[in-house]
Amino acid sequence: MRIISRVSVADEARYQVYNKIAVKILPLLLVSYMLAVLDRVNVSFAQLEMGPALGLTAAMYGFGAGIFYLSYCACEIPSNYIMHRIGARIWLARIMVVWGLLSAATSLIQTPTQFYSMRFILGIAEAGFYPGALLYISYWFPAQLRSQATAFMLIATSLASVIGGPVSSGIMHYMDGIAGMAGWQWVFVVEGIPASLLGIVVYVVLRNGPNDVPWLSAEEKAIVQEDLAAERAQQSEAGAHHKFADAFRNPNVWCIVVANFCNLSTLYGIQFWMPTIIRGVSGASVLATGFISASLSILPIFALIYVAKSSDRKRERRWHATIGYATAVCGLLLAGSFPQSTAAALIGMTLALCGQQVVSVMLFSLPAAFLMGAAAAAGFAIITTVGNLAGYSMPFLFGVLKGATGGFSAGFFVMATLATIGAMMIQVTPALRKGGIGTGA
16 A cells, blocks of 8 residues: 655655554544544535524524634634643543534434533544644655645545545435434434544554554664754754744735635535535435535545645645645635526536645644644644634625525635635745745745
8 A cells, every 4th residue: 555655755764764664553543534524524515404403594504513613712722732742642542532422312303402512522632633643744744745644644634525425315215214213313423432432442453653663663763763863953044933922923824724714615615514505406316415525525625635745845835735626716616606507506516625634634734844742732723723713704704795696606706705815824934935944935
Protein backbone atom coordinates (compact mmCIF):
# COMPACT_ATOMS: atom_id res chain seq x y z
CA MET A 1 0.00 0.00 0.00
CA ARG A 2 1.43 3.37 -1.04
CA ILE A 3 0.20 6.58 0.55
CA ILE A 4 3.22 8.88 0.23
CA SER A 5 4.37 9.81 -3.28
CA ARG A 6 7.89 8.64 -4.13
CA VAL A 7 8.77 11.93 -5.84
CA SER A 8 8.10 13.87 -2.63
CA VAL A 9 11.14 12.47 -0.76
CA ALA A 10 14.86 12.73 -1.38
CA ASP A 11 15.81 9.04 -1.43
CA GLU A 12 14.46 5.49 -1.36
CA ALA A 13 15.19 4.98 2.36
CA ARG A 14 13.06 7.96 3.34
CA TYR A 15 10.30 6.90 0.99
CA GLN A 16 10.16 3.49 2.64
CA VAL A 17 10.19 4.92 6.18
CA TYR A 18 7.48 7.54 5.66
CA ASN A 19 5.27 5.24 3.64
CA LYS A 20 5.61 2.66 6.45
CA ILE A 21 4.57 5.28 9.01
CA ALA A 22 1.68 6.40 6.80
CA VAL A 23 0.35 2.86 6.46
CA LYS A 24 0.60 2.28 10.22
CA ILE A 25 -1.08 5.42 11.56
CA LEU A 26 -3.07 7.22 8.85
CA PRO A 27 -5.80 4.61 8.20
CA LEU A 28 -6.70 4.64 11.90
CA LEU A 29 -6.84 8.44 11.91
CA LEU A 30 -8.92 8.40 8.74
CA VAL A 31 -11.53 6.00 10.14
CA SER A 32 -11.60 7.85 13.46
CA TYR A 33 -12.15 11.22 11.80
CA MET A 34 -14.73 9.72 9.44
CA LEU A 35 -16.77 8.64 12.47
CA ALA A 36 -16.32 12.12 13.96
CA VAL A 37 -17.69 13.75 10.81
CA LEU A 38 -20.49 11.20 10.60
CA ASP A 39 -21.52 11.76 14.21
CA ARG A 40 -21.69 15.52 13.80
CA VAL A 41 -23.56 15.62 10.46
CA ASN A 42 -25.85 12.56 10.65
CA VAL A 43 -28.31 15.03 12.10
CA SER A 44 -28.77 16.36 8.53
CA PHE A 45 -30.40 13.05 7.54
CA ALA A 46 -32.17 12.51 10.84
CA GLN A 47 -33.67 15.98 10.35
CA LEU A 48 -35.81 14.71 7.47
CA GLU A 49 -37.95 12.83 10.03
CA MET A 50 -36.72 14.25 13.35
CA GLY A 51 -37.71 17.80 12.35
CA PRO A 52 -41.43 17.05 12.00
CA ALA A 53 -41.35 14.75 15.04
CA LEU A 54 -39.91 17.45 17.30
CA GLY A 55 -41.63 20.40 15.63
CA LEU A 56 -38.42 22.01 14.33
CA THR A 57 -38.62 24.86 11.83
CA ALA A 58 -35.76 25.45 9.34
CA ALA A 59 -34.26 28.14 11.58
CA MET A 60 -34.64 25.97 14.71
CA TYR A 61 -32.89 23.06 13.01
CA GLY A 62 -30.12 25.33 11.74
CA PHE A 63 -29.60 26.70 15.25
CA GLY A 64 -29.54 23.23 16.81
CA ALA A 65 -27.20 21.81 14.17
CA GLY A 66 -24.85 24.73 14.59
CA ILE A 67 -24.84 25.13 18.39
CA PHE A 68 -22.57 22.06 18.49
CA TYR A 69 -19.79 24.32 17.21
CA LEU A 70 -20.14 26.97 19.90
CA SER A 71 -19.14 24.56 22.65
CA TYR A 72 -16.75 22.75 20.31
CA CYS A 73 -14.88 25.96 19.58
CA ALA A 74 -14.83 27.07 23.21
CA CYS A 75 -13.03 23.87 24.23
CA GLU A 76 -10.67 23.30 21.30
CA ILE A 77 -7.69 25.37 22.46
CA PRO A 78 -7.54 23.93 26.01
CA SER A 79 -8.11 20.45 24.57
CA ASN A 80 -5.15 20.74 22.18
CA TYR A 81 -2.97 22.10 24.98
CA ILE A 82 -3.83 19.11 27.17
CA MET A 83 -3.05 16.70 24.33
CA HIS A 84 0.33 18.32 23.78
CA ARG A 85 1.09 17.83 27.48
CA ILE A 86 -0.22 14.30 28.10
CA GLY A 87 0.03 12.73 24.64
CA ALA A 88 -2.28 11.80 21.78
CA ARG A 89 -2.90 8.20 22.81
CA ILE A 90 -4.88 8.93 25.97
CA TRP A 91 -6.51 12.16 24.88
CA LEU A 92 -7.78 11.17 21.42
CA ALA A 93 -9.11 7.88 22.83
CA ARG A 94 -10.94 9.74 25.62
CA ILE A 95 -12.54 12.10 23.14
CA MET A 96 -13.79 9.27 20.94
CA VAL A 97 -15.30 7.15 23.70
CA VAL A 98 -17.24 10.07 25.20
CA TRP A 99 -18.51 11.57 21.95
CA GLY A 100 -19.70 8.17 20.70
CA LEU A 101 -21.79 7.58 23.80
CA LEU A 102 -23.29 11.07 23.67
CA SER A 103 -24.08 10.78 19.99
CA ALA A 104 -25.97 7.55 20.68
CA ALA A 105 -27.80 9.28 23.55
CA THR A 106 -29.19 11.85 21.09
CA SER A 107 -31.73 9.18 20.20
CA LEU A 108 -33.45 9.93 23.53
CA ILE A 109 -34.34 13.59 22.85
CA GLN A 110 -38.01 14.52 22.71
CA THR A 111 -38.13 18.32 22.53
CA PRO A 112 -36.32 21.14 20.67
CA THR A 113 -34.67 22.24 23.94
CA GLN A 114 -33.28 18.74 24.50
CA PHE A 115 -32.01 18.78 20.89
CA TYR A 116 -30.14 22.05 21.51
CA SER A 117 -28.74 20.80 24.83
CA MET A 118 -27.49 17.49 23.45
CA ARG A 119 -25.80 19.15 20.49
CA PHE A 120 -24.08 21.62 22.83
CA ILE A 121 -22.79 18.83 25.10
CA LEU A 122 -21.66 16.78 22.10
CA GLY A 123 -19.55 19.74 20.97
CA ILE A 124 -17.75 19.80 24.33
CA ALA A 125 -17.05 16.07 24.09
CA GLU A 126 -15.63 16.10 20.56
CA ALA A 127 -13.62 19.32 20.92
CA GLY A 128 -9.95 18.90 20.11
CA PHE A 129 -10.06 15.73 18.02
CA TYR A 130 -9.51 17.38 14.63
CA PRO A 131 -6.76 19.85 15.61
CA GLY A 132 -5.25 17.17 17.83
CA ALA A 133 -5.05 14.73 14.92
CA LEU A 134 -3.48 17.41 12.71
CA LEU A 135 -0.92 18.18 15.39
CA TYR A 136 -0.25 14.47 15.76
CA ILE A 137 0.57 14.22 12.05
CA SER A 138 3.20 16.93 12.49
CA TYR A 139 4.96 14.70 15.05
CA TRP A 140 5.63 12.11 12.33
CA PHE A 141 5.99 13.88 8.97
CA PRO A 142 8.21 16.80 7.87
CA ALA A 143 6.68 19.77 6.05
CA GLN A 144 7.20 18.46 2.51
CA LEU A 145 5.04 15.39 3.23
CA ARG A 146 2.42 16.97 5.43
CA SER A 147 -0.07 17.81 2.67
CA GLN A 148 -0.30 14.18 1.60
CA ALA A 149 -0.59 12.93 5.18
CA THR A 150 -3.22 15.55 6.00
CA ALA A 151 -5.08 14.85 2.75
CA PHE A 152 -5.32 11.15 3.57
CA MET A 153 -7.03 11.97 6.85
CA LEU A 154 -9.27 14.60 5.27
CA ILE A 155 -10.60 12.03 2.82
CA ALA A 156 -12.74 11.13 5.83
CA THR A 157 -14.91 14.20 5.21
CA SER A 158 -15.99 12.89 1.81
CA LEU A 159 -16.07 9.26 2.92
CA ALA A 160 -18.45 10.18 5.73
CA SER A 161 -20.85 11.46 3.09
CA VAL A 162 -20.25 8.57 0.69
CA ILE A 163 -20.89 6.01 3.42
CA GLY A 164 -23.09 8.04 5.73
CA GLY A 165 -25.70 9.03 3.16
CA PRO A 166 -26.80 5.53 2.15
CA VAL A 167 -26.27 4.14 5.67
CA SER A 168 -28.25 6.89 7.41
CA SER A 169 -31.09 6.78 4.91
CA GLY A 170 -31.06 2.97 4.98
CA ILE A 171 -31.27 2.93 8.77
CA MET A 172 -34.20 5.35 8.68
CA HIS A 173 -35.94 3.29 6.02
CA TYR A 174 -35.38 -0.26 7.28
CA MET A 175 -35.10 0.14 11.08
CA ASP A 176 -38.06 2.44 11.61
CA GLY A 177 -40.28 0.98 14.33
CA ILE A 178 -37.82 -1.64 15.63
CA ALA A 179 -37.97 -1.82 19.45
CA GLY A 180 -40.48 1.01 19.34
CA MET A 181 -37.88 3.53 18.07
CA ALA A 182 -38.19 5.75 15.03
CA GLY A 183 -35.72 5.46 12.17
CA TRP A 184 -34.08 8.78 12.98
CA GLN A 185 -33.40 7.58 16.54
CA TRP A 186 -31.64 4.46 15.26
CA VAL A 187 -29.37 6.67 13.12
CA PHE A 188 -27.80 8.13 16.26
CA VAL A 189 -27.48 4.77 18.03
CA VAL A 190 -26.03 2.77 15.13
CA GLU A 191 -23.59 5.50 14.08
CA GLY A 192 -22.57 6.61 17.59
CA ILE A 193 -21.52 3.37 19.30
CA PRO A 194 -18.73 2.51 16.76
CA ALA A 195 -16.86 5.70 17.71
CA SER A 196 -16.67 4.60 21.34
CA LEU A 197 -15.46 1.14 20.37
CA LEU A 198 -12.82 2.55 18.04
CA GLY A 199 -11.68 4.87 20.83
CA ILE A 200 -10.63 1.77 22.77
CA VAL A 201 -8.68 0.59 19.71
CA VAL A 202 -6.97 3.99 19.46
CA TYR A 203 -5.83 3.70 23.08
CA VAL A 204 -4.41 0.22 22.48
CA VAL A 205 -2.77 0.84 19.10
CA LEU A 206 -1.73 4.50 18.92
CA ARG A 207 1.60 5.76 20.21
CA ASN A 208 2.65 9.34 20.93
CA GLY A 209 5.53 9.56 18.46
CA PRO A 210 8.20 7.73 16.40
CA ASN A 211 10.35 6.98 19.44
CA ASP A 212 7.53 5.03 21.13
CA VAL A 213 6.81 2.46 18.43
CA PRO A 214 8.38 -1.01 18.12
CA TRP A 215 7.76 -1.26 14.37
CA LEU A 216 10.45 1.29 13.42
CA SER A 217 14.09 0.21 13.58
CA ALA A 218 16.73 2.40 15.20
CA GLU A 219 17.89 3.47 11.73
CA GLU A 220 14.36 4.36 10.66
CA LYS A 221 13.74 6.36 13.82
CA ALA A 222 17.01 8.21 13.20
CA ILE A 223 15.83 9.24 9.72
CA VAL A 224 12.61 10.72 11.10
CA GLN A 225 14.38 12.43 14.00
CA GLU A 226 16.98 13.88 11.62
CA ASP A 227 14.34 15.29 9.26
CA LEU A 228 12.20 16.78 12.02
CA ALA A 229 15.26 18.22 13.80
CA ALA A 230 16.44 19.81 10.55
CA GLU A 231 13.00 21.33 10.05
CA ARG A 232 12.96 22.74 13.59
CA ALA A 233 16.43 24.21 13.07
CA GLN A 234 15.31 25.84 9.83
CA GLN A 235 12.23 27.21 11.56
CA SER A 236 14.32 28.66 14.40
CA GLU A 237 16.67 30.35 11.97
CA ALA A 238 13.72 31.84 10.13
CA GLY A 239 12.15 33.09 13.36
CA ALA A 240 9.49 30.45 13.99
CA HIS A 241 7.94 30.62 17.47
CA HIS A 242 7.56 27.80 19.98
CA LYS A 243 5.73 29.20 23.02
CA PHE A 244 1.98 28.58 23.36
CA ALA A 245 1.19 32.32 23.46
CA ASP A 246 3.32 33.04 20.37
CA ALA A 247 0.62 31.59 18.09
CA PHE A 248 -1.80 34.33 19.17
CA ARG A 249 0.66 37.02 18.02
CA ASN A 250 1.53 35.49 14.65
CA PRO A 251 -0.09 37.35 11.70
CA ASN A 252 0.12 34.24 9.51
CA VAL A 253 -2.13 32.39 11.96
CA TRP A 254 -4.81 35.05 11.82
CA CYS A 255 -4.78 35.21 8.03
CA ILE A 256 -5.29 31.46 7.92
CA VAL A 257 -7.97 31.75 10.64
CA VAL A 258 -10.08 33.99 8.39
CA ALA A 259 -9.33 31.89 5.30
CA ASN A 260 -10.38 28.73 7.15
CA PHE A 261 -13.60 30.28 8.46
CA CYS A 262 -14.55 31.24 4.91
CA ASN A 263 -13.68 27.78 3.61
CA LEU A 264 -15.57 25.90 6.32
CA SER A 265 -18.63 28.05 5.67
CA THR A 266 -18.89 26.26 2.33
CA LEU A 267 -18.44 22.83 3.92
CA TYR A 268 -20.94 23.26 6.74
CA GLY A 269 -23.50 25.14 4.70
CA ILE A 270 -23.62 22.25 2.24
CA GLN A 271 -23.12 19.41 4.74
CA PHE A 272 -26.00 20.32 7.02
CA TRP A 273 -28.42 21.24 4.24
CA MET A 274 -27.48 18.85 1.43
CA PRO A 275 -30.20 16.24 2.09
CA THR A 276 -32.83 18.98 2.35
CA ILE A 277 -31.56 20.69 -0.82
CA ILE A 278 -31.47 17.43 -2.78
CA ARG A 279 -34.95 16.48 -1.68
CA GLY A 280 -36.21 20.00 -2.36
CA VAL A 281 -34.95 20.25 -5.96
CA SER A 282 -35.43 16.60 -6.99
CA GLY A 283 -38.33 15.32 -4.89
CA ALA A 284 -36.32 12.16 -4.14
CA SER A 285 -37.27 9.74 -1.37
CA VAL A 286 -35.24 9.55 1.84
CA LEU A 287 -33.41 6.45 0.59
CA ALA A 288 -32.66 7.94 -2.85
CA THR A 289 -31.51 11.18 -1.21
CA GLY A 290 -28.90 9.21 0.70
CA PHE A 291 -27.45 7.68 -2.45
CA ILE A 292 -27.49 10.97 -4.36
CA SER A 293 -25.71 12.67 -1.47
CA ALA A 294 -23.08 9.92 -1.45
CA SER A 295 -22.40 10.33 -5.17
CA LEU A 296 -21.62 14.03 -4.76
CA SER A 297 -18.78 13.24 -2.35
CA ILE A 298 -16.82 10.83 -4.57
CA LEU A 299 -15.15 13.35 -6.91
CA PRO A 300 -13.80 15.52 -4.03
CA ILE A 301 -11.79 12.49 -2.81
CA PHE A 302 -9.87 12.28 -6.08
CA ALA A 303 -9.42 16.06 -6.24
CA LEU A 304 -8.02 16.05 -2.71
CA ILE A 305 -5.48 13.30 -3.37
CA TYR A 306 -4.32 14.74 -6.70
CA VAL A 307 -3.85 18.29 -5.45
CA ALA A 308 -2.11 17.20 -2.22
CA LYS A 309 0.51 15.27 -4.20
CA SER A 310 0.91 18.13 -6.65
CA SER A 311 1.35 20.61 -3.80
CA ASP A 312 3.98 18.50 -2.01
CA ARG A 313 5.82 17.78 -5.25
CA LYS A 314 5.97 21.48 -6.21
CA ARG A 315 6.23 22.63 -2.57
CA GLU A 316 3.62 25.28 -3.29
CA ARG A 317 0.50 26.10 -1.24
CA ARG A 318 -0.69 29.61 -2.10
CA TRP A 319 -1.94 29.08 -5.65
CA HIS A 320 -3.18 25.56 -5.06
CA ALA A 321 -5.40 26.97 -2.31
CA THR A 322 -6.52 29.90 -4.47
CA ILE A 323 -7.57 27.57 -7.28
CA GLY A 324 -9.52 25.57 -4.72
CA TYR A 325 -11.41 28.67 -3.60
CA ALA A 326 -12.11 29.64 -7.23
CA THR A 327 -13.55 26.18 -7.92
CA ALA A 328 -15.81 26.47 -4.88
CA VAL A 329 -17.01 29.94 -5.94
CA CYS A 330 -17.90 28.70 -9.43
CA GLY A 331 -19.85 25.77 -8.00
CA LEU A 332 -21.74 27.88 -5.48
CA LEU A 333 -22.68 30.51 -8.08
CA LEU A 334 -23.91 27.78 -10.42
CA ALA A 335 -26.11 26.21 -7.74
CA GLY A 336 -27.45 29.58 -6.60
CA SER A 337 -28.16 30.93 -10.10
CA PHE A 338 -30.39 28.04 -11.17
CA PRO A 339 -32.44 27.24 -8.03
CA GLN A 340 -34.98 25.06 -9.83
CA SER A 341 -32.43 22.95 -11.69
CA THR A 342 -31.54 19.59 -10.15
CA ALA A 343 -28.46 19.29 -12.40
CA ALA A 344 -27.18 22.76 -11.47
CA ALA A 345 -27.63 22.08 -7.76
CA LEU A 346 -25.86 18.71 -7.87
CA ILE A 347 -22.99 19.81 -10.14
CA GLY A 348 -22.59 23.08 -8.24
CA MET A 349 -22.40 21.40 -4.82
CA THR A 350 -19.93 18.82 -6.17
CA LEU A 351 -17.62 21.54 -7.50
CA ALA A 352 -17.94 23.49 -4.25
CA LEU A 353 -16.99 20.43 -2.19
CA CYS A 354 -14.01 19.71 -4.48
CA GLY A 355 -12.72 23.24 -3.98
CA GLN A 356 -13.39 23.21 -0.25
CA GLN A 357 -11.50 19.95 0.28
CA VAL A 358 -8.50 21.20 -1.70
CA VAL A 359 -8.35 24.38 0.36
CA SER A 360 -8.58 22.45 3.65
CA VAL A 361 -5.54 20.32 2.99
CA MET A 362 -3.53 23.38 1.93
CA LEU A 363 -4.47 25.39 5.01
CA PHE A 364 -3.74 22.67 7.54
CA SER A 365 -0.35 21.83 6.11
CA LEU A 366 0.77 25.40 6.91
CA PRO A 367 0.80 26.08 10.70
CA ALA A 368 3.58 23.60 11.49
CA ALA A 369 5.70 25.37 8.86
CA PHE A 370 5.99 28.58 10.90
CA LEU A 371 5.15 27.34 14.41
CA MET A 372 6.61 24.53 16.49
CA GLY A 373 6.11 22.86 19.87
CA ALA A 374 3.40 24.38 22.04
CA ALA A 375 2.93 27.23 19.56
CA ALA A 376 2.02 24.70 16.85
CA ALA A 377 -0.52 23.11 19.20
CA ALA A 378 -2.04 26.53 19.84
CA GLY A 379 -1.92 27.48 16.16
CA PHE A 380 -3.85 24.42 15.01
CA ALA A 381 -6.38 24.97 17.79
CA ILE A 382 -6.90 28.68 17.05
CA ILE A 383 -7.40 28.04 13.35
CA THR A 384 -9.89 25.22 13.89
CA THR A 385 -11.62 27.00 16.78
CA VAL A 386 -12.49 30.17 14.89
CA GLY A 387 -12.96 28.31 11.63
CA ASN A 388 -15.49 25.96 13.16
CA LEU A 389 -17.62 28.90 14.24
CA ALA A 390 -18.74 28.62 10.63
CA GLY A 391 -20.33 25.36 11.74
CA TYR A 392 -22.62 27.42 13.95
CA SER A 393 -23.16 30.50 11.81
CA MET A 394 -23.60 29.03 8.32
CA PRO A 395 -26.22 26.32 8.98
CA PHE A 396 -28.21 28.81 11.06
CA LEU A 397 -27.85 31.62 8.50
CA PHE A 398 -28.77 29.23 5.70
CA GLY A 399 -31.92 28.27 7.59
CA VAL A 400 -32.84 31.91 8.24
CA LEU A 401 -32.28 32.84 4.58
CA LYS A 402 -34.32 29.88 3.40
CA GLY A 403 -37.12 30.86 5.73
CA ALA A 404 -37.01 34.47 4.55
CA THR A 405 -36.69 33.82 0.80
CA GLY A 406 -38.29 30.41 0.41
CA GLY A 407 -35.28 29.06 -1.51
CA PHE A 408 -31.60 28.14 -1.30
CA SER A 409 -30.05 30.73 -3.66
CA ALA A 410 -29.28 33.36 -1.02
CA GLY A 411 -27.37 30.82 1.06
CA PHE A 412 -25.27 29.76 -1.93
CA PHE A 413 -24.44 33.38 -2.79
CA VAL A 414 -23.36 34.14 0.78
CA MET A 415 -21.03 31.14 0.75
CA ALA A 416 -19.61 32.23 -2.64
CA THR A 417 -18.86 35.67 -1.20
CA LEU A 418 -17.09 34.17 1.80
CA ALA A 419 -15.04 31.84 -0.42
CA THR A 420 -13.89 34.88 -2.40
CA ILE A 421 -12.78 36.57 0.82
CA GLY A 422 -10.92 33.40 1.78
CA ALA A 423 -8.96 33.45 -1.48
CA MET A 424 -7.99 37.06 -0.81
CA MET A 425 -6.72 36.18 2.67
CA ILE A 426 -4.52 33.39 1.30
CA GLN A 427 -3.04 35.81 -1.18
CA VAL A 428 -2.03 38.29 1.55
CA THR A 429 -0.73 35.77 4.12
CA PRO A 430 2.82 37.06 4.83
CA ALA A 431 4.63 33.68 4.93
CA LEU A 432 3.04 32.65 1.62
CA ARG A 433 3.45 36.01 -0.11
CA LYS A 434 7.14 36.15 0.78
CA GLY A 435 7.86 32.47 0.13
CA GLY A 436 8.02 31.81 3.88
CA ILE A 437 9.15 28.92 6.04
CA GLY A 438 8.51 25.51 4.58
CA THR A 439 5.68 26.63 2.31
CA GLY A 440 7.51 26.51 -0.94
CA ALA A 441 5.32 29.38 -2.05
